[in-house]
């Protein structure tokens with residue numbers, strides 16, 4: 001493949017365009033509405049902006065993070081959609097307050113599934129937690145089941161409170177939807193210990209007896 005950009009010409013096997021994103025908040029800013037993180041439109045739990053008669057929803061608006069309780073800007077489809085419904089409900093008189101987001105995200109890079117929820121170690125440190133982290137390598141299927149592939153998981157917990165703060169995972173199978181168990185526990189502000197005691201499903205084609213998330217939580221418990 002030949003890549004021609006301006007006056008540069010390069011031979012390449014693959015081209016990745018990482019152009020970044022920013023909130024489309026100029027209209028709001030011009031109207032004097034308050035902006036917050038990354039210039040996203042500042043909203044409260046009811047999606048109201050700094051003008052009580054104007055609501056904002058979607059990628060243009062901020063949200064509360066359920067782990068830090070601080071404002072954040074993580075523009076993804078579920079939150080955009082949910083906030084749109086929330087605005088409609090509030091305008092129509094049904095009072096809706098949104099809890100916030102955990103920053104749960106999944107994507108596929110070629111055959112690899114990548115997933116995250118909550119905070120990375122760096123984000124946990126920046127948010128004032130006293131974090132500990134473990135990284136483990138485990139398997140997507142039970143030991144005796146053919147076709148298993150490695151799953152790598154990083155889990156972060158807070159040494160002071162024992163809270164689970166975040167999980168990141170990568171592997172060829174069993175990653176994308178496994179992250180959701182961790183996301184639910186973040187919404188419920190669970191400790192790593194409480195999470196390690198949850199009853200997660202097992203059958204040989206889907207994972208080891210001890211789900212990879214439980215094994216990681218057990219290892220993290222030794223550090224917090």
Ligand SMILES: Cc1cc2nc3c(=O)[nH]c(=O)nc-3n(C[C@H](O)[C@H](O)[C@H](O)COP(=O)(O)OP(=O)(O)OC[C@H]3O[C@@H](n4cnc5c(N)ncnc54)[C@H](O)[C@@H]3O)c2cc1C
Pocket residue numbers: 024057058059060075076077078080081106
């Ligand atoms: C390539 C790509 C892949 C993605 N994949 C995922 C994914 O896998 N999972 C996930 O959760 N999220 C994903 N997202 C993000 C997701 O698409 C967005 O979070 C979501 O669409 C935001 O919804 P929204 O309604 O806020 O904005 P949009 O969907 O962008 O809708 C805004 C609309 O407003 C219109 N508009 C803008 N300005 C004006 C104006 N002045 N007047 C009239 N109309 C206007 C636009 O044309 C557009 O139709 C992806 C985004 C991209 C770009």
